[in-house]
Amino acid sequence: MRIGVIGGGAIGLLLASLLKQTGYSPVLYVRTEAQKNEINEKGILYLPGEITSYVYAEHIKDLSQMDIYFICVKQHDICSVNSRLSGLSGTVIYLQNGMGHVDMLHNMTEEQTIVLGTCEHGAKKRDQRTVIHTGKGKINLALYNGNAALLTRYKEVLNDKRFPVEQVADWGIMLIDKLMINIVINPITALFQVKNGELLTNTHLHKLAKVVCSEACAVLEVNEQQQWKRITYIIEQTKENDSSMKEDIALGRQSEVEGILGYVLKKTSHQSSVIHFLYLSIKALEEKRG
Known part of the structure; x- marks a missing residue:
């Protein structure tokens, strides 16, 4: 399964590292060449535990077709990410604080499966490649638009003790x-x-x-x-x-x-x-x- 994690902040680094630890090979899409090069050279350092996850990083401008996209950028960057997702058909999972991003989803295609989520993990970015897992939690996912059966399947496949995922009925x-x-x-x-x-x-x-x-x-x-x-x-x-x-x-x-x-x-x-x-x-x- 091809998984893209968009955003090189604390949550993006955490999710990419945890997905790698559970056996997946996610692609982390970041905003700068410097962060991309450092992660490709040294991997993501997960603390505590000193675990190095060798995740492949790409620049966001080179976004390619994936089965799932975890959108981990801040709300003010959603519009630019959505424009890059245009023409791609993977399931899009939004993991933002607040609810302002919901109003930005009307331009997405009706055929695309869109999932809204919340992240209960605590994470702190120490530098371009290092993330501190400050509190273990889970990812909650609810269908906003599209294929409910597809979301259920992805939830069952992704759910792991190191990467707990729960499906919720009502996104609101x-x-x-x-x-x-x-x-x-x-x-x-x-x-x-x-x-x-x-x-x-x-x-x-x-x-x-x-x-x-x-x-x-x-x-x-x-x-x-x-x-x-x-x-x-x-x-x-x-x-x-x-x-x-x-x-x-x-x-x-x-x-x-x-x-x-x-x-x-x-x-x-x-x-x-x-x-x-x-x-x-x-x-x-x-x-x-x-």
Whole structure:
């Protein structure tokens, strides 16, 4: 089975390494020649464990026909990836934070099997070829469009103790559950530059997190008590981790705030909210840091 992993960030490196460890030979598509050459020369270094996975890397401009494409880029890069997928017929699996990318799928062909997914793994990119697996989890997949039987077959083939895959019936519920986690954790940790656990241990950040949860639940029409219970569990499990948005802001990169907080703001006309404040704050930090 030909598997393409698009994106040389933390999740892309992690998935490519784990797929190689389970016996597949994925092709990792990256944005720069430097990363491509380093991975082809030295492989992907998986930590902890010091496992070197010799994965073949290609530049994204040389994207070729695969059976499955795991899309691991940030939401703001989805449009450029989708344009490169035009004319290719493999099953496309999107693994983004937030839900902004769902609105970008209408240009995909109706015949193509499109799968939406969430990644519960924690990963941190140390350098161009090194990924730290900070938390083991699973990949959740739900059919958005196309061949349901094909998704079931791929799920059964890919599922492995080192690469757990679960098929979910409703992509909307799956994405909203992940979105709620990102809405609460990512912008607050990014704005205050704290680890996830401080949302429970810092009295004021804890109150702020609850307010954000309440606002988002009202807009998305989901049960606040259930969502807060899930979110606090995830915070506890990842208390020593840095959110992806925190790292993006710290490193001067564009964040996924549009697909997370921006998605919620598009669903409401109420602009004088804590979520709106957080959205503007993250955008201000992005502008400030170029």
